[in-house]
Amino acid sequence: MAGTATPNAPETNRAGLQKKDYAGSKSTLCIGCGHDLITARVIDACFDLGIQPEQFVKLSGIGCSSKTPAYFMSRSFSFNSVHGRMPSIATGTALANRTLKMIGVSGDGDTANIGMGQFVHIMRRNLDLVYVVENNGVYGLTKGQFSATADKGSKLKHGAVNPFHAIDLCALAVELGCGFVARLFAGNTKMMRQVLQAALAFEGLALLDIISPCVTFNNHAGSTKSFPYMKDNELALQDIGFVPAYDPHYEEMDHGDEREIKLGDGSHITIKALDKDYDPTSRTAALNLLAEYHESGKIATGLIYVNEKEPRFVDQINMCDQPLSTLPQSITRPGKEVLEEVMNEQA
Ligand SMILES: Cc1ncc(C[n+]2csc(CCOP(=O)(O)OP(=O)(O)O)c2C)c(N)n1
Numbered sequence: 001m002a003g004t005a006t007p008n009a010p011e012t013n014r015a016g017l018q019k020k021d022y023a024g025s026k027s028t029l030c031i032g033c034g035h036d037l038i039t040a041r042v043i044d045a046c047f048d049l050g051i052q053p054e055q056f057v058k059l060s061g062i063g064c065s066s067k068t069p070a071y072f073m074s075r076s077f078s079f080n081s082v083h084g085r086m087p088s089i090a091t092g093t094a095l096a097n098r099t100l101k102m103i104g105v106s107g108d109g110d111t112a113n114i115g116m117g118q119f120v121h122i123m124r125r126n127l128d129l130v131y132v133v134e135n136n137g138v139y140g141l142t143k144g145q146f147s148a149t150a151d152k153g154s155k156l157k158h159g160a161v162n163p164f165h166a167i168d169l170c171a172l173a174v175e176l177g178c179g180f181v182a183r184l185f186a187g188n189t190k191m192m193r194q195v196l197q198a199a200l201a202f203e204g205l206a207l208l209d210i211i212s213p214c215v216t217f218n219n220h221a222g223s224t225k226s227f228p229y230m231k232d233n234e235l236a237l238q239d240i241g242f243v244p245a246y247d248p249h250y251e252e253m254d255h256g257d258e259r260e261i262k263l264g265d266g267s268h269i270t271i272k273a274l275d276k277d278y279d280p281t282s283r284t285a286a287l288n289l290l291a292e293y294h295e296s297g298k299i300a301t302g303l304i305y306v307n308e309k310e311p312r313f314v315d316q317i318n319m320c321d322q323p324l325s326t327l328p329q330s331i332t333r334p335g336k337e338v339l340e341e342v343m344n345e346q347a
């Protein structure tokens with residue numbers, strides 16, 4: 001937890017770093033873009049947790065959203081990949097160095113259109129990755145065409161109506177076995193900051209589908225991803241808190257009627273039901289909830305599903321403890337004799 005050493009001195013966190021140590025380059029996005037709000041919360045959450053920037057990797061695809069890793073944590077590793085292919089790069093990174101924590105930033109077009117094939121497969125694995133979809137329902141970078149998350153019947157700026165059903169990324173993620181699924185709104189600062197911390201602490205893959213309005217191409221009447229629509233139709237399911245593992249005060253706190261979820265690293269998510277009390281550890285309840293809200297036109301935000309019992313990707317595939325990237329070539333390239341020995345082994 002962040003603490004202040006001396007009055008008026010800039011706040012430092014447990015890594016001895018200040019907020020400015022988590023900054024990146026200046027944003028080049030349109031003024032008011034929802035994506036910039038998400039960037040600010042990523043910086044907050046990484047600062048709050050005291051993440052060491054040099055132990056962190058930022059990955060993305062292509063789009064306005066995929067440009068945002070340039071705007072935070074310039075001391076971290078970073079790779080801006082091909083359109084829709086961020087999950088492949090994340091998988092390779094996890095294989096090369098299992099000790100790194102990763103954030104992948106994508107857009108609704110990058111994920112639900114060109115990247116759908118990659119998305120569904122990474123949801124089945126449990127990489128240590130926070131997968132953020134900055135969801136504005138359009139291809140912002142290429143001037144605002146509908147993406148596959150645009151709601152049926154919603155309108156483009158010049159009146160065209162979307163005839164197709166929307167893909168619900170949260171429902172797909174729950175269906176495919178993802179262990180941490182949240183739907184958020186870029187305008188809900190508090191919830192984003194808490195859930196981002198929990199997602200970063202989660203040992204496995206966390207999908208955050210964040211409605212992030214495009215103020216230039218999708219913020220008009222008729223859009224269901226605009227700031228005004230979200231202000232009128234967001235239904236925050238929960239008041240979410242996060243207590244990191246290193247905070248010694250958790251046991252002393254009064255948790256009243258809150259639900260608690262203990263994560264594998266010893267941290268806690270606290271959940272106070274606001275709209276309706278449902279169990280985010282139940283897969284069936286999560287899928288029912290998403291279907292029910294979709295019908296109503298309301299956008300339920302909060303923690304949709306948590307299952308922290310699945311083994312991590314690197315353990316599922318029996319990866320050695322030492323990161324591959326630190327092993328000498330004599331081990332990673334054992335040579336012709338060893339290959340021959342393997343080939344001659346009896347099945
Ligand atoms: C292979 C390929 N096809 C198409 C494009 C053109 N293109 C660039 S960004 C983009 C869509 C981005 O939309 P989204 O992921 O929703 O990001 P946003 O800009 O809305 O944040 C497209 C189609 C491309 N760069 N590469």
Ligand code: SF4
Pocket residue numbers: 028029030032033034035064065136140141213214215216217
């Ligand atoms: S075009 Fe839309 S998504 Fe892209 S930076 Fe501008 S407001 Fe953001």
Ligand SMILES: [Mg+2]
Pocket residue numbers: 063107108109134135136137138139140147
């Ligand atoms: Mg988009």
